[in-house]
Amino acid sequence: xxxxxxxxxxxxxxxxxxxxxxxxxxxxxxxxxxxxxxxxxxxxxxxxxxxxxxxxxxxxxxxxxxxxxxxxxxxxxxxxxxxxxxxxxxxxxxxxxxxxxxxxxxxxxxxxxxxxxxxxxxxxxxxxxxxxxxxxxxxxxxxxxxxxxxxxxxxxxxxxxxxxxxxxxxxxxxxxxxxxxxxxxxxxxxxxxxxxxxxxxxxxxxxxxxxxxxxxxxxxxxxxxxxxxxxxxxxxxxxxxxxxxxxxxxxxxxxxxxxxxxxxxxxxxxxxxxxxxxxxxxxx
Numbered sequence: 001x002x003x004x005x006x007x008x009x010x011x012x013x014x015x016x017x018x019x020x021x022x023x024x025x026x027x028x029x030x031x032x033x034x035x036x037x038x039x040x041x042x043x044x045x046x047x048x049x050x051x052x053x054x055x056x057x058x059x060x061x062x063x064x065x066x067x068x069x070x071x072x073x074x075x076x077x078x079x080x081x082x083x084x085x086x087x088x089x090x091x092x093x094x095x096x097x098x099x100x101x102x103x104x105x106x107x108x109x110x111x112x113x114x115x116x117x118x119x120x121x122x123x124x125x126x127x128x129x130x131x132x133x134x135x136x137x138x139x140x141x142x143x144x145x146x147x148x149x150x151x152x153x154x155x156x157x158x159x160x161x162x163x164x165x166x167x168x169x170x171x172x173x174x175x176x177x178x179x180x181x182x183x184x185x186x187x188x189x190x191x192x193x194x195x196x197x198x199x200x201x202x203x204x205x206x207x208x209x210x211x212x213x214x215x216x217x218x219x220x221x222x223x224x225x226x227x228x229x230x231x232x233x234x235x236x237x238x239x240x241x242x243x244x245x246x247x248x249x250x251x252x253x254x255x256x257x258x259x260x261x262x263x264x265x266x267x268x269x270x271x272x273x274x275x276x277x278x279x280x281x282x283x284x
Contacts, residue, residue, distance in 0.1 A: 035066060037074050040053075042068050044066055063094075067091040091113060110150055133150050143162070145160075
């Protein structure tokens, strides 16, 4: 065998090994999912073990059971991006069933509570997502958003938000379209006809519409609303208001100032009245 032939043989064997490894890893990834706890308390139980509380992200294998208590919430994410959101007091067992070479069915057994399912696309071309309860089996088509509620009595309700969900119960198949729902009261019962999904919004009263009055050229109010016409009344005379008499002040003469002797800085003047005559030395 030549060198070229040996090289080709080695290349073929190596390619086969790589392909087998890729197929094995792809099969393993298709048979697993990730579990995240959104609110405590969430538990994960393996088929051969007891349930343990989930604190960090966990890998789910076929046969594992996820459960939440009255305050717990969890989300399961599949390799293709599809999700299953468990609300409070819910339980879900996940199985990966191989149907043919490379095709798997994700079968989820919901026994209690409400779970929201969002399927983006199938894991592989021949794969699908199924939801089983005690009274109903459903196949969620790709591109669908829906939720399934299971009461403690076993009543199952499927509500489709968008897309289509195919249900089967009691030998009857019902396709639940977007905006509708179906309910099975017990195991083996026939699903009821499609009905609008239960509304969670608070109902409000619808206002009644009344016809608008026709327009007129001039607005004339009804007679009952007109004010009474004025009536004639005797003229009222104004009574002058009493005034208080004001006292008129009379002018009075100002008092005359008393005469005071005038003095200068050298004493009283000689010519001032009341002064004695000047003394003389005798006749000249």
